[in-house]
Amino acid sequence: MKPRSSHAGSFRWNRVVEAIRDDGDSFTIEGVQFLDPITGLITVFATNTTTKNIQAAARAAQWAQADGSGA
Numbered sequence: 001m002k003p004r005s006s007h008a009g010s011f012r013w014n015r016v017v018e019a020i021r022d023d024g025d026s027f028t029i030e031g032v033q034f035l036d037p038i039t040g041l042i043t044v045f046a047t048n049t050t051t052k053n054i055q056a057a058a059r060a061a062q063w064a065q066a067d068g069s070g071a
Contacts (some may be wrong), residue, residue: 005039006031008046019051033061 006029020027026060035041 005036005041005043006044007044008049012049016049016051016054019054022051028052028055032049035042 008029015071016027019025028042028050029046030050031044031046033042033044063070
């Protein structure tokens with residue numbers, strides 16, 4: 001397995017920085033990847049960062065909003 005590097009702006013990082021301290025959670029980085037010819041690392045420029053727990057909370061909020069809307 002090749003070493004990896006990822007780059008995320010502060011907005012994307014701040015969204016998950018506290019959540020990734022939870023050992024029971026998993027971190028997801030979505031973005032553009034390429035092989036850096038200088039370092040030899042697989043590099044990802046993040047376009048989105050999240051965790052399983054953040055996604056679950058967002059789904060729960062959507063369900064709660066849908067249940068409360070009378071639809």
